[in-house]
Amino acid sequence: MGQSHPPFAFSPAHRVEAALITDAAAPFCAVIGAGPAGLFAAEALARAGARVVVYEHKPSPARKFLMAGRGGLNITHTENLERFISRYGAAAKRIGPFVRAFPPQALRDFCAELGEATFVGTSGRVFPASFKASPLLRGWLARLARLGVTIASRHAFLGFAPDGALRLKGPEGEEFARPAGAVVLALGGASWPKLGSEGGWTLALNEAGVAVTPLSPANSGALVEWSSIFRADFEGQPIKTVLLRHGDATARGDMVVTRAGLEGGPVYALSARLREASATDGAATLFVDMRPDTSLACLTRKLSRRAPKQSHATFLKRSGFSRAEIGLLREARPEGLPRDAEALASLIKNAPLKVAGVAGLERAISTAGGVSFEEVDAELMLKKMPGVFVAGEMLDFDAPTGGYLLQAAFATGLAAGRGAARYLGLLSPAQTGLSPSHMPNSRAPAASNKYSV
Numbered sequence: 365m366g367q368s369h370p371p372f373a374f375s376p377a378h379r380v381e382a383a384l385i386t387d388a389a390a391p392f393c394a395v396i397g398a399g400p401a402g403l404f405a406a407e408a409l410a411r412a413g414a415r416v417v418v419y420e421h422k423p424s425p426a427r428k429f430l431m432a433g434r435g436g437l438n439i440t441h442t443e444n445l446e447r448f449i450s451r452y453g454a455a456a457k458r459i460g461p462f463v464r465a466f467p468p469q470a471l472r473d474f475c476a477e478l479g480e481a482t483f484v485g486t487s488g489r490v491f492p493a494s495f496k497a498s499p500l501l502r503g504w505l506a507r508l509a510r511l512g513v514t515i516a517s518r519h520a521f522l523g524f525a526p527d528g529a530l531r532l533k534g535p536e537g538e539e540f541a542r543p544a545g546a547v548v549l550a551l552g553g554a555s556w557p558k559l560g561s562e563g564g565w566t567l568a569l570n571e572a573g574v575a576v577t578p579l580s581p582a583n584s585g586a587l588v589e590w591s592s593i594f595r596a597d598f599e600g601q602p603i604k605t606v607l608l609r610h611g612d613a614t615a616r617g618d619m620v621v622t623r624a625g626l627e628g629g630p631v632y633a634l635s636a637r638l639r640e641a642s643a644t645d646g647a648a649t650l651f652v653d654m655r656p657d658t659s660l661a662c663l664t665r666k667l668s669r670r671a672p673k674q675s676h677a678t679f680l681k682r683s684g685f686s687r688a689e690i691g692l693l694r695e696a697r698p699e700g701l702p703r704d705a706e707a708l709a710s711l712i713k714n715a716p717l718k719v720a721g722v723a724g725l726e727r728a729i730s731t732a733g734g735v736s737f738e739e740v741d742a743e744l745m746l747k748k749m750p751g752v753f754v755a756g757e758m759l760d761f762d763a764p765t766g767g768y769l770l771q772a773a774f775a776t777g778l779a780a781g782r783g784a785a786r787y788l789g790l791l792s793p794a795q796t797g798l799s800p801s802h803m804p805n806s807r808a809p810a811a812s813n814k815y816s817v
């Protein structure tokens with residue numbers, strides 16, 4: 365099957381996919397959601413010999429993945445695997461087996477197979493050489509098409525009919541039911557809803573009695589009321605290598621000034637605490653150390669050599685501070701910067717910023733909460749809905765930024781796809797097991813099967 369339809373069936377009417385489904389003999393699996401988790405599940409299923417349609421309610425696939433590409437696409441991380449897995453916190457035990465079965469190196473090899481070599485950036489984070497998601501996605505969609513995967517865009521998942529069939533809404537608003545041998549749900553969380561993941565699926569699963577931990581924003585930017593001058597001059601500017609502190613929690617990395625406040629890895633890492641503190645006290649104080657590798661004493665000595673009438677701006681610029689850093693110091697101390705070297709050094713190492721709150725789901729990088737791991741078996745099948753599997757950000761896990769989110773989306777997508785293939789009788793239990801090389805590849809195009817996803 366799959367030879368007679370166009371390779372990128374982004375907007376087939378449901379009649380088209382109905383013909384594909386009913387005409388062929390191979391078992392049919394529906395994947396809902398064309399993000400990384402759903403597409404990877406689809407690939408695993410197609411390689412095992414299933415006929416696969418990916419239903420996606422947006423006009424095109426993987427919009428959040430493409431948006432992640434705008435920030436360089438930090439696809440995974442090279443740190444020690446056990447340390448990597450510990451980043452999933454309370455869910456580490458549940459996510460661990462999936463990441464071990466499809467570890468960071470396998471994801472890097474997957475990228476390389478698709479023509480996108482990866483490189484290791486600062487602090488071990490991994491990026492595609494192009495720093496973008498689009499070349500990778502283009503190659504991947506072409507490969508999926510060769511494997512016979514149909515992407516039915518503008519098809520929204522509405523829930524399940526009483527007989528277990530999928531309820532879908534097609535491109536013209538028509539509602540219809542589609543029975544499937546197995547289903548992989550990969551509808552994402554609820555952050556950045558305009559990119560497609562809206563969290564509406566929680567209703568359908570609640571109705572089916574599946575426990576879903578309420579969805580909440582994670583890895584959010586901090587809201588800071590900048591002065592109009594600072595915002596106009598520095599919106600979009602990076603402030604590199606800072607150490608942020610709130611209470612006893614610290615996080616180090618680069619941050620970016622935005623219209624609403626601050627974004628970036630260290631800000632996201634403290635966002636849960638900032639959210640809690642600002643909700644309790646109305647605001648929270650975030651301390652910024654702009655020279656984390658220089659001691660207070662050393663910085664004081666350096667700042668002591670100053671001509672008597674030299675302005676702050678000239679002096680700090682000559683001392684190696686960027687305009688954005690100087691601006692940030694002024695935001696922290698609007699009454700004026702101190703001339704005393706020790707007081708100035710102390711401000712540089714501990715600049716207090718008033719944080720009014722953190723961004724909500726509409727701008728958060730990821731979603732905490734989701735389908736409880738108690739509800740799924742070791743292959744990610746819902747215990748209360750045999751034949752229905754769950755993958756990606758729908759699951760109840762959270763992780764910091766650094767490539768952990770995408771790695772989990774791929775690893776759980778693969779597990780759910782393989783689980784669904786086994787449910788359909790296409791794989792034996794051993795073949796869904798831990799080693800990627802266990803995966804048979806009945807439909808793989810030659811030379812693209814290194815990891816046999």
Ligand SMILES: Cc1cc2nc3c(=O)[nH]c(=O)nc-3n(C[C@H](O)[C@H](O)[C@H](O)COP(=O)(O)OP(=O)(O)OC[C@H]3O[C@@H](n4cnc5c(N)ncnc54)[C@H](O)[C@@H]3O)c2cc1C
Pocket residue numbers: 396397398399400401402419420421422425426427428429431432433435436437438439440519520521522550551552553555556559560561562563564565728729730755756757758766767768769770771773
């Ligand atoms: C701005 C930004 C930057 C990011 N950068 C990174 C990064 O650098 N590294 C990293 O690891 N992670 C990053 N992430 C997070 C990462 O993109 C997500 O964790 C990942 O995309 C989750 O994959 P997923 O397949 O589970 O869900 P998604 O990518 O959200 O895909 C779910 C799909 O389901 C579709 N869908 C939803 N509801 C329905 C419905 N009812 N019917 C049909 N289809 C539906 C959606 O339209 C979507 O296409 C970033 C996120 C954002 C917002």
